[in-house]
Amino acid sequence: MTAQLKLVRLSMVAFLVYHLAHCQTTESAVLFQGPVREVLEHRCIHCHHYYAKNGGLNLQDRKSVFQGDKTGPFIIPGKPRESRLWTAMFPPGHPNVMPGDGWQLPQDKVKAFMEWIETGAYWPEGRDGKLKMKRYLVELDDYL
Secondary structure, three states: OOHHHHHHHHHHHHHHHHHHHHHHHHHHHHHHHHHHHHHHHHHHOOOEOOOOEHHHOOOOOHHHHHHOEOOEOOOOOOOHHHOHHHHHHOOOOOOOOOOOOOOOOOHHHHHHHHHHHHOOOOOOOHHHHOOOOOOOOOOHHHOO
């Protein structure tokens, strides 16, 4: 194999790796800015913010979520089933599933969280990544 052919193959592999990584980041960003952020701001942050860290969990910004506490981060990008946020929200058969208001998240939101974490759990830094507490919202249409 010639040096030129090796260089072409290496360039193609590098391009594919970059493209796949960029697609995952883009998908994860779209999920965060859409359904994930909506749920966090409307359903989670009321009990899990700077001053009311129920269960030790502060969901108000990226650093708090990815740094976590003494036992580690709350989200492990690419590993939803190992992420403490996921296991708190969706423990199979557990009576204290979050959100704790008795209204479990609809399946489309559950799927969005799973895909968001699987694709890298994009969460912007700085002001764009700081969640704002919004009016508590349960959409009854999701349950009818």
